[in-house]
Amino acid sequence: MNESPADAAETRLTAIETALTHLQHELSQMHSVLLAHTQELAxxxxxxxxxxxxxxxLSEEPEDSDPRAHKPPHY
Known part of the structure; x- marks a missing residue:
């Protein structure tokens, strides 16, 4: 069962188109993930x-060196 050159070319073209479709889908998914990550990073x-x-x-506020200056909340 030998394929004719035209059939072989058609089979090859179909395989290339299928691979391209998968790549386009993956690229679209990657783009969506990239946008989500960009928003998260922002x-x-x-x-x-x-x-x-x-x-x-906080670093500009003066520090009290006296620990008695700040009473715990339960006092």
């Missing part, structure tokens, strides 16, 4: 900036 960067701002404000 959110994490905002949180980091917020915490850095808090740390800066």
């Amino acid at each position: 959110g994490l960067n905002r949180r980091i900036e917020k915490f850095e701002g808090r740390l800066e404000r």
Whole structure:
């Protein structure tokens, strides 16, 4: 059962088109994941900036060296 050259070319073309379709699907999925990760990173960067701002404000406040200056909440 030998395939004719035209049949062989058709089989090969079908295999290439199938592979291309799978690659396009995977690329689309990867793009979606990349967008989700980009959004997550942006959110994490905002949180980091917020915490850095808090740390800066805390470091600018004068420290009380007297531990008696701050009473525990139960007093």
